[in-house]
Amino acid sequence: MNYQLNWSILWSGQTGGWLLNGLLTTLEISSLAWLLALTLGNVAGALRTAPIPPFRWLASAYVEFFRNVPLLVWMFFWYFGMPPLLPQALQDWLLDHGAEFWAGVCALGVYHGARFSEVIRSGIQSIPKTQFEAAHSTGLTVWQTYRLIIVPIALRLIIPPATNETLNLIKNSSVALTIGVAELTFQTRQIETYTAKAFEALAAGTVVYLVLCLAISTLMAVVERRVAIPGMIAQGNASEF
Amino acid sequence: MIEFRKVNKWFGSLHVLEDIDLTIEAGKVVVVCGPSGSGKSTLIRCINRLETIQSGDIIVDGSSLSDAKLDTVKLRTEVGMVFQSFNLYPHMTVLRNITLAPVKVKHVSPAEAEKIAAVLLERVGIPDKSQAYPANLSGGQQQRVAIARALAMKPKIMLFDEPTSALDPEMINEVLEVMTDLARDGMTMVVVTHEMGFARRVAHRIVFMDQGRIVEANEPEKFFAAPESARAQQFLSKILSH
Amino acid sequence: MIEFRKVNKWFGSLHVLEDIDLTIEAGKVVVVCGPSGSGKSTLIRCINRLETIQSGDIIVDGSSLSDAKLDTVKLRTEVGMVFQSFNLYPHMTVLRNITLAPVKVKHVSPAEAEKIAAVLLERVGIPDKSQAYPANLSGGQQQRVAIARALAMKPKIMLFDEPTSALDPEMINEVLEVMTDLARDGMTMVVVTHEMGFARRVAHRIVFMDQGRIVEANEPEKFFAAPESARAQQFLSKILSH
Amino acid sequence: MDFQVIFNNFRFLILQGFFGFGTFAGGTLRLALPAIVLGFILGTFIGLARLARSRWIHWPARIYVEFFRGVPLVMVIFWFWFIIPALTGKSLPEYAVALTAFVIFEAAYLAEIVRAGIQSVPRGQIEAATATGLSRAQLMRHVVLPQALRNMIPALVTQFIVLLKDTSLASIIGYVDLTKAAQIVNNREIRPFELYLFIALIYWLCSYSMSRYTRRWENRLSPSPS
Amino acid sequence: ETTLEKIDKSGTLIIGTRTGSPPFAYVNKNNEWVGFSIDLVEKAILPVLNKKLNKQIKLEKKESAPQTRIPLLQSNAVDLIAETMTDTQSRRDNVDFSLTFFVTGAQFLVKKGGAIKGIQTIAGKRIAAQQGSTNAKIIRERVPSAKLLEFPDQPAAFQALAQGQVQAYTNDGIQLAGLKAKAPKPDDWAGVGEFFSYEPYGIAMRKNDSDFRQAVNVGLMDALASNLYFEIYDKWFGPKGEVPYPLLPETKRFLQMQVVPK
Ligand SMILES: Nc1ncnc2c1ncn2[C@@H]1O[C@H](COP(=O)(O)OP(=O)(O)OP(=O)(O)O)[C@@H](O)[C@H]1O
Ligand SMILES: Nc1ncnc2c1ncn2[C@@H]1O[C@H](COP(=O)(O)OP(=O)(O)OP(=O)(O)O)[C@@H](O)[C@H]1O
Ligand SMILES: [Mg+2]
Ligand SMILES: [Mg+2]
Secondary structure (H helix, E strand, O other): OOOOOOHHHHOOOOHHHHHHHHHHHHHHHHHHHHHHHHHHHHHHHHHHHOOOHHHHHHHHHHHHHHHOOOHHHHHHHHHHHOHHHOOHHHHHHHHHOOHHHHHHHHHHHHHHHHHHHHHHHHHHHOOOHHHHHHHHHOOOOHHHHHHHHHHHHHHHHOHHHHHHHHHHHHHHHHHHHHHOOOOHHHHHHHHHHHHOOHHHHHHHHHHHHHHHHHHHHHHHHHHHHHHOOOOOOOOOOOOOO | OEEEEEEEEEEOOEEEEEEEEEEEOOOOEEEEEOOOOOOHHHHHHHHOOOOOOOEEEEEEOOEEOOOOOOOHHHHHHHEEEEOOOOOOOOOOOHHHHHHHHHHHOOOOOHHHHHHHHHHHHHHOOOHHHOOOOHHHOOHHHHHHHHHHHHHOOOOOEEEEEOOOOOOOHHHHHHHHHHHHHHHHOOOEEEEEOOOHHHHHHHOOEEEEEEOOEEEEEEOHHHHHHOOOOHHHHHHHHHHHHO | OEEEEEEEEEEOOEEEEEEEEEEEOOOOEEEEEOOOOOOHHHHHHHHOOOOOOOEEEEEEOOEEOOOOOOOHHHHHHHEEEEOOOOOOOOOOOHHHHHHHHHHHHOOOOHHHHHHHHHHHHHHOOOHHHOOOOHHHOOHHHHHHHHHHHHHOOOOOEEEEEOOOOOOOHHHHHHHHHHHHHHHHOOOEEEEEOOOHHHHHHHOOEEEEEEOOEEEEEEOHHHHHHOOOOHHHHHHHHHHHHO | OOOHHHHHOHHHHHHHHHHOOOOOOEOHHHHHHHHHHHHHHHHHHHHHHHOOOOHHHHHHHHHHHHHHHHOOHHHHHHHHHHHHHHHHOOOOOHHHHHHHHHHHHHHHHHHHHHHHHHHOOOHHHHHHHHHOOOOHHHHHHHHHHHHHHHHHHHHHHHHHHHHHHHHHHHHHHOOEOHHHHHHHHHHHHOOHHHHHHHHHHHHHHHHHHHHHHHHHHHHHHOOOOO | OOHHHHHHHHOEEEEEEOOEEOOOEEEOOOOOEEOHHHHHHHHHHHHHHHHHHOOOOEEEEEEOOOOOHHHHHHOOOOOEEOOOOEOOHHHHOOEEEEEEEEEEOEEEEEEOOOOOOOHHHOOOOEEEEEOOOHHHHHHHHHOOOOEEEEEOOHHHHHHHHHOOOOOEEEEEHHHHHHHHHHOOOHHHEEEEOOOOOOEEEEEEEEOOOHHHHHHHHHHHHHHHHOOHHHHHHHHHHOOOOOOOOOOOHHHHHHHHHOOOOO
16 A cells, blocks of 8 residues: 555644543533433433333333434434424524534433343343332332332343443444534544545544444452442452353 | 232243232231242242232232332332241341341431440340341241341331241241230231141141142141141142151 | 363462362262352363363363363364353244254264254253253253253263252252252262252262361261361251251 | 325336335335344344453454444444445445445444343353253353243344334435335425324334234243243 | 556546546536536546547546545546536545646625625624635635634535525635525525635646646547637536526636647
């Protein structure tokens, strides 16, 4: 390949700043969407195991509906389909305060919330049913049982699959560029536009994503060890047999 | 104290409890035994409404469980329960396992609850384990914590569902001893167990179940000396012979 | 037939087997008992090399397990094993559970293997279950299939690791009966169990372990009448009293 | 809304975009199906390697998984598009590149599913098989993998549903899948709402019917009503 | 190996082009991959190659996206890029360009009667642009106070305009004309403003391959000198074309002045 690699374009001029901005936007949109997804996922996941049928149906409908339609479509829905339903004043406010960003947060959060709920549901279902009964038999209500016993245990059990989902969420945040959010992938394309150095720009993007994701999975591994229930969840590498 | 009146229960098409009539007076210990699947667990789980019944009625401490206005939480604070699989909360220390319900349900102050817990741990013989986590205790110790946890709500009735059958043989006794003490102190107890030695020593009455029915209910001496029903005879011969 | 010579084994820093010396002659039944964690399972798992030892030697049917050239597969076809948790293959019928190893390991023809399986199912008392799946059998039936599965390899030695402790009390006997028959037929057996009735009736020798050591090895009459060591006395009093 | 656009382009969207019959390299199913099958085969090896005792085997497998988990798929496709010609001196057709990239990327995710599936098989199964003299390969094939597979089905289906949607990322190299087909039509006729609603419906029908169907399949595979 | 040798050996000319840039390169209603840029290559450049190499050269098309088009060239995956690529100095650092084959400039599409009349009136306004386009770059430099939103494709940007998320959409004049022509109600929209940028479209090729570039340029010059170019122009941009867009006299003169004597 007769291509002159020129890595210096990544730090000369504005490109470094762009990458940084892109990274910050990716972090912002991902973390807000993550909080939303975790909240929705927890509620829907818990409801799907609840003993009250209408709650289960509602939560199942949410999950089946949102996780089976491509994220791209949800981006368009939240950006183009949603605002006309809002009061005019709110629409105007949003337009001046990054409507595309908030639409991206909603799309990512609601979509991944549906996927998180599956993770949480399987976490809850892996807790023996007798654990619920023990709590009920001391007079704890359903809500207290979930809040004090089931969810705290499930959260610890699901750290590995939840880490996976978190990484997926971060990587999926690049779909927000279709509605104009200037996140990391957007910025690497921007660099390409300005410098015509496609390989360098994409390499930079790839490395930043990789570092970000590895940092998160390392962090989650530490968290997993920290909150491990003493003597219960296998500590360290229990993978061998 | 507890009264079953023509209680019937189905799981789908399976008739698990059939016309159960049974009265358990305050301060008495009743042992329930019978082959696997005969409905023993279901019977005692009806008492604190872990299972609901489809016909008949159960009266616990004067209130009818079929009463729509019955406060389930109050019922459950009055009826403690201990399971075969301990079911301690693995992410909490022994102390928190015991104090959780008194604090959250009865709104006892944490300090007060901890005082009660200390007394109970003393009583079940493991005063020094309050800061341990369940996974670091032996099975016998875990089951004793589970008993303390149930007692912390100051129940009037205690239900035991095969409390020793998940235990190593050496540990069975330490749990049975705690239960024997409790019985001596006058607690009303319903115990599903196959420990016939315990039944003989402690029970006031033995209820033998088969296929959802109470086949025989008798005093221990009579039951062991000469069970009336053929099914109970056969059952006893099997579990006592080995 | 089986000989332990100064066997030592560690799990990390935990010394689970300490200077074990033990000889088991062909056709004899040895029962191993002792408190939980004393190393009983580890001891018998060393015999078919499910665990490897760090020092000493074990001789099985004339071959030394520390011999690098030893054919592990051949060893394992000569030593059958039955586990506490049955461990039947849930995705195969009873028949396939039994014929898998003969066909795959000994290259017996499937038709031949099925004939052997039918005989064995007859022998363990469930000739009609060959097409059932494990989940549809009771615990006692599952354990009997597990015994048939081990016997299908025509082993010279059978190891049992608490074969009845996951069973409902009513089913314990049916498994013990199969084991008793096997012993009568002259099989060499090493059995970890707490069923002292069985030990008394069937065992030629009882080995009591504690903390990785063999504390006492004696004939059943002597062992039960007057155990020599204080630890064994205490243990027996605990498990026999309830 | 005017759904005329869907009727006019139905053949292009469905035949070309979804199934892959047409003049363009493309097709959602034509990429997703072989990708999941081949990815699963590769993933099984990597998943088994992650469980191996030797660090020389499990560490490379682990690095492979961590690496591909951390990189966006679109970047992987991009790199394959240009690295394969650079290494082999020949440029491959779009389909081959897309398939290679997907198989290699998906294998990382599928390896984790395989690993979890295997670890969900009780240890006792392995001991029982070992004790009857089965070799490691035999016990994997006859005892562990069949049981693991059943445990993996829900995760595999979820992954396949994700993959079905992710084929659109291959449009960066000109692969025409359902989403890209809709975009091509959209660029020409400017009917975003109708088109996106239509593809959402198609994806939803696929995913939903599949997850319904597997629930029955799962029950069939498990011999017992557990 | 020069590009001509490569084409000679394989018998094919591989071009990178677009599926979604009507009328330059797109997929039409019959699912054929066509367009003005593709016609130029097929009708003007291919005959030159045929003559030069003395055989029938086949044409093969690959999709190029803004992020992939330069790598496509440089990895030899394609031999030229014929779509709507603006010839710029920084791009010339990496690729060579042919003569300019189309000239346009950036304008704004607005709702008819909207407040925006050109680049002087966009301060503080929300403006949509196409991602990776040179227009976005210019606006960012010239009117930093304008709020710029960049969309990856035309329909999304247009949707934003139609729903009032932005007050104007900027792109090359010709693209806006095409968009307006296909919009559900073309009369609701107006392209406004002077060209605020200069967008000469060229065919991109690998650097330092002057023989091949010469062949491409000869093809374009021949087409401009004969009437071929204008026939093709008329097919796509004439009154009955896909996007009616009359050729300005000065543009025509500029294009013709690129033709050097034989
Ligand atoms: N939640 C349930 N749904 C359906 N059937 C059930 C349920 N719980 C129990 N059963 C069935 O009801 C019958 C009685 O069950 P129960 O647990 O009361 O028996 P048990 O006498 O306690 O037996 P064991 O000694 O095995 O504990 C059994 O056939 C059991 O399979
Ligand atoms: N794979 C292992 N890794 C580390 N430690 C182990 C392992 N297997 C057993 N141990 C430890 O070795 C000791 C002896 O275990 P073993 O299973 O032989 O005891 P046991 O006498 O069979 O007890 P039980 O009656 O509970 O089955 C125990 O302390 C146990 O925790
Ligand atoms: Mg029960
Ligand atoms: Mg053991």
